[in-house]
Every structure is written in C-alpha cells, then in structure tokens.
Amino acid sequence: MSRKMILRVPKFQEPKRMEKSEAQRLWLLLKDAIVEVQHMNASTLSFEELYRSSYSLVIAKRGDILYTGLEEVNNHHTKNLLDKIAQAVDERFLIELNSQWQQYKLQQIMIHDILMYLDRMYVKEPQLKVFDLGMFKWKQNVLIHSQINDRLVRMLLGLIHMERNGEVIDGALMKSLIQMYVDVSLKEKETYKQEFEERFLLATSHFYKSESNLFITNNSCGAYLKKVEIRLIEEEARIKQYLDESTGPKLIKACEDELIANHMQTMIEMETGCRTMIQNDRFNELKLMYRLFQRVENGLVHLKNEFAGYVRNEGHKIVNQPENLKDPNALITSLIEIRNRFEKTLSQSFANNRDFINSVNTAFESFLNENDKLSESLALFIDKKLRGGFKDSNDQEIDVIMNKVILLFRFLSDKDVFKKFYEHYLAKRLLSGRSFSEDLERTMISKFKQECGNQFTSKMEGMFTDMRLSKDALDGFKNYLQTSVEMGKLPKIDMSVRVLTQGFWPTFPPHSCTLPPLLSQYCDLFTKYYCHAHTGRRIIWQTNIGTAEVTFRLPKKTHVLALSTYQMLIMLLFNDAEKLSLKQMAAGTSISFMDIQRSVKPLYSGKYKVLKRTPAVEKSKELSENDIFELNLNLKCKLHRIKFAATSQTDSEPERQHTRQRVDEDRKIEIDAAIVRIMKSRKALIHNDLIVECTKQLSSRFVPQTSMIKKRIENLIEREYLERFPDDRRRYRYLA
C-alpha cells in the first residue's frame, strides 16, 4: 500500500519558544506549591495547573530548572526536619521521627504525581527518579545523619531485646521505622542491610549465645529443646510482624547456629541429653531433638551416629553376654526385643528416616556377625518354636515372630552356615516326630524361599517329600510282609522305616552298630522289598537316629521305655547279663564309646533310673570304660510309659564341628562354581578382579575368605580349568 497518510497537525502544538522569565515564573509557581505541600497545605492548590506548569517547562526543554530546583527544595526541607526530630527526647524521638517520616512519604507521592511528566519524559539515568530523589534526601539528611542513625538503631535493638525478655512493645511503630530503612534503599535494600540488618543479626547472635549458654547449664536437655523451639517460633513471628522478609532466612540461621549448632555436642553428651533419652525411650524429646537438629547442617548426622552407636553397643552387649551365649533362645529373644524397641524409636522419634534405618541395620549387621554362633542360635531358636514353642501363639503373633527371624537372618553374612544348621535341626525334628505343625514348618520355609529363592530351600522341601514317600513305602512294606513267605517264620515286631534321599538330608556322621538278629532280618526284608520296588537304589541304614520302644518287666510292674536305638541295644544286653561295664556294652553293640557314654547317661542320671551304677559313685563324676552298671529293679514310677532323652537337646561339640566342616566343604564347591562361571563368561581376568567378582557373587550366601578363593584358584589350575598367562602371572585364562 502506498497511500500517503495526511495527518492533521493542530496549530497550537507548534513548538513555542519559552522566554527565560516565563520559565522562571512557572518554576516559582511550582516551588511555592511544593513548599505548601511540605507544610501540608495542599488542599487549595490546583493539581491541573501545577501539572500543566511542569509539563510546559519540560516540553519547552526547561526540565533542568525544575529538577535542580526540586533537589534544592528537598534538601532544604529535610535539613529543617533533622533539627526538629533530633530535638525530641527519649521515646518522643521514635514517635516524632515516625510521624515526620509518614508525612514526608505522603508529600513525596504528591510531588511525584504533580511532576509525573518530568519524571517520565525528562529524568534519565543516572539521575534519580523524582520519588527516589526524595527518599535519597531523607536518607542523606535525616536517616543516616550521625544524630539519628546510631540513636535509632540502638533504640530499635533495645526494644527488640526488651521484647525477647517478655515485655510488650509497639509492633506497628517498629514495622514503620524498620521499613523506612528499606524504603530509602535505592537498590537491593542496601541501606536496610548495611545500617540495620547487620547490627540486628549481630545483636541476635549475641543475645542467644549468652541465653543458651546460661539456660543449658541450668536445665535439662529436654527443657532446653522446648525453649529452643519456642524461641524459633517467636523469631518467625517477629519476621512477620516487623522485619523485612528478606531477613527471615538470615535471622533463623543465626538463631539455629547459636541455639542448636553450637550446642549439639553438649545436647548429645550431657547427662540428660541424647544418650539418656535413647536409653530411656524418651520418644517425644527425641522427636523434638530430631526436628531441631534437622534444621542445621550435619545435625542429623550427629544424632544418627549417636543412635547407631548406641544400637551397636546394646547389640554387642547382648551377643556377648555369658548367659546368652549359653542360651540361644534367650539370645534371639533379646535380639528381637531390642529390634522392636529400636524400630519404635525410629518410627516415633526419627520419622523413619532412611539414613537412620540404614545405619541401625548396619549396626545390626556388625554385631550379629561379631559372634559366629549366631547362625546356630537362630536355627535353634526356630527349632524350639517349631517343636511346640508356638503352641500358645495365634497366627498373627507367629507371623510377627517369623518375620523377625527373617529380619535377623537377613543380617547374617554367612547364610550358608545358618542353612546347614537349619537343615540339621529340621531333619531332627522330622525324624523324631517332634515337629509341632507341618503347616508352620512350611510357612517358615516359604519365608526363606521368598528371601533367598528356590535354591535355598530345595533340600528342605525335599525332606518333606521324603517323609511323605516314606509313609507310602512303609504301607507297601506292611502289605508285602503279610503276603511274604518268610514272614511266617518270624516273630512280629512293629518296625517303621524312613527312606531319606541322600543329598536332601544332612549327612549324619557314620556310626556302626550290631543289631540283634531279629531286627537285622527285618532290615534285610525291607531292603529286599524296597530295592525290588525301586531298582538301582541302595539303602544305607542310619541306626543312630532311630527310636525304639522296649518292654521293661519288673517283678511287680511292667513299663514301656521309649528309647533311642542305641539305648535299646544297650538295654537288650541286660537280657543276658546282670552287670555290664561300659567297655562290655561297647563290645556287645559295636557302638563307639562316646555314643555309649551319651546314651547311658539319661538312663541312670535322669528322673527315672532304669540303670544304676555299682558301686554307687557321685553323680557328677565322668564315666570311664570300667564303670559298671546293672538294672535298677527298684524303679519307682507311676507312669506306664517312660520317655528318655536320646541325647542332650543341643548338639555336642563334635557334631557342631561336623556341621561346620560340611559348610566348608560346600563353600569350596560354591566358590569353584562361581570362579568357573565368571571365567567362562569373561575368558581372561586379572587376579584381583576375579577375587572381587567372586566375593560379590557369593555375598548373598556367605562372605568367602580371600585365602580360600586363592586356594580354589590354585586347585582349578591343577584341574586344568584355568591357566596363568605365561607373560603375566597375575592373569588367568579359562580353558574350555
């Protein structure tokens, strides 16, 4: 579009030249008006006339007269005000200053309004805007004048000090006077910061330093914490009431530094401090401490370390207490108790903070593995529960205990040791028929399965399968006996056999013994039957874990004795002899002397004595080969059936050693497998990397010793799974 636009230019707008005298006249008019405004006599002035005068001066390019003139008038006025204000005494000073300031601010708004055209069209950087010019003059001639500034700040700080000491002060006056420092700041509140804020923060630190030092030495930690919380709330309120909001974070930081950060160590260590609170489960005080410490840098680290240290210490005491070392049940019960207690502290006081939970868990890990008996104790604890310890608990309680067991289990570094013990005790429970409930057994196992996977529980599940299959096999055997030809020739005995798949069950130390002919015949029959039904299988008899019932005929009475197989063999010897030495017993049964000792003990030293020692000796005396025993024909017992413990409930030291040895054997296999797995995928690897990788892979089951890994590597090299690089002996190559 090329249409030319014709604009109408009105005549009167042609730039007029303004005479100097006219300019002077207009300025004087404005000056008089400004002075009137400064004396609060504005109501008779015409705004439009003044505005038009300023407008005319500016468009006639005489803005400079106006601007310099204004500066002078403001200068003069503020100097007059200074004298007036400085003369006021005591509290009058603040009131006078404030009322003059309020008026001055209003006047400056009016002057700005009148001179708006000057302000918008004439004033250029670095000149101050009209209103800012007024603020600057007030600052220069009144506020930061030596007669005002120091006096004002001292009085303001004095009032704040009074308020902190509980007196009531005029908040509105404070707000107005403090805001004045902000208003006269040209940029970034610099006057406020320099003249007021800095000194205020210093006074605050000073106040709280002395208050906190005094308070904490004369009061308990709990009282101090409450005091701090109240102080912080008060300061928050102070910010809202009369400080500039930009001071908020700085003020709170100063208070936190003085009230919390500087006393953290004291609050932890003092007699009524953190340690005592943790010891005495003072959840509310700890919660408050947590909230306050959270506010300062590294505060929670201190609290966390203190708590974790306490947990480690308590745990350490428990796992090393002599009574607990003897009583696995008490040990695990105490551990569960402190776990519960600390979980309560964590949730009630420490907001279940992740870091806190982790450090408590690390503490548990460290003290639980301090003692290599823990795996076994835990297995024994469950053993006792599953043998009937759960009898009086409902499902929910049982679940809680089982979960705690899993929790402790999770902290064990040698889970394979635990597994061996658990399998061992499970086998014993199943074989002796002492398991309280198969459901509970399975629940427990499923929890381990969830935690560690199939591999961990496959043997345990295998044991249950064996138990079921054994029952079927036994039924089959009984049918077989009824139809068997040989059966007719034999006296009837009730024999029960359990077939245990090798590998699922712990290998019991091999023991041999001579069975009486009748039993031997039965065993042979069973072997014949079983191997016929399952070709290719081999049966090895484990007589040492069996049980038997024997009829004991006394002159006046008959009892049934529930015995172990070994005890039965020993008792049967007395059918043909009156007195027998231990040596003779061993010879007659082919049982090892140690087992003889263990089996005989319950028979003569328990509540009911079926054997007696001749001549009678002190009970406590160790048994020797030549000690002689005879039947106790004077046995007095109201029960018909008398039950004897086969051995003591906890395992003997050799048995425990045996279990440990088996763990070591298993570990060798696991380490071999891990090394081969790693090398197969990596082909070549430096020694150290292999060790690290191997440790990592096995860590969920146990913590292998480096020396053991080294030995296994050597062994694998011998077996030609690996070889060393000829040029670098520290590197291995996988040989396919």
Next chain:
Amino acid sequence: DLKNLLNSSNEFFDFTININYQSQKTYSIECHSAILSSRSEYFKGLLRSKMKEYQERKVEFFDIRPEIMQSFINYIYTGQIELNHENAIEMLVISRKFCSEELIQSITNYIQK
C-alpha cells in the same frame, strides 16, 4: 460494559471534566472518579493528592479540544480508541501529556503504518 456507564444518565457520576477550549462554550463530561483513578496515572495523582480538584469534584482544561478529551475519556472507560487522520496527532499529544503509555504505543503504531 463500561461505555454504557459513561453514556447513560447515571446517578453515580461523582466527577466532572470541564473543557473551555478557546472561545467555545464549556463542554462537560460526567464520569466516575473510581474509574478515572484506576485506569489513568494522571487522574490517580489528581485524585489522591486531595488538592482543589478533589475537593471541588471537578477539573478544568484549556489546552485540549473537547472531541479529543471525549475520545480520551472513552479510551479510559473502554480501552478502545478510533484513530484517523484527523485525530491521531492530537491524541498522541494528549496521551503523552497524561503519561498513558499503552495509548502512546498504539497511536505510534498507527502512525507508523
């Protein structure tokens, strides 16, 4: 809308603008001080300084043509302005005098087109 407020014979008027331009007869615009002060920096200053105009509830202009003032007041009420060759320059002058930044901008745009 707000334009209706200005045109109807509304009893809520509380401020009068009188224009005595050259020798023409006085032209009056009735309006609402609340609207003037909230939509114009100039009128805000005029009213809040509580000077003579505020006391007398009126203001008098000598240097503005009535039509131009009327357009300006319409603009204050509606935010809209009709610009043409006739009024553009005068509207620019008045908007500059009253420091009405948005209006200055739209007139400048119009002239430059």
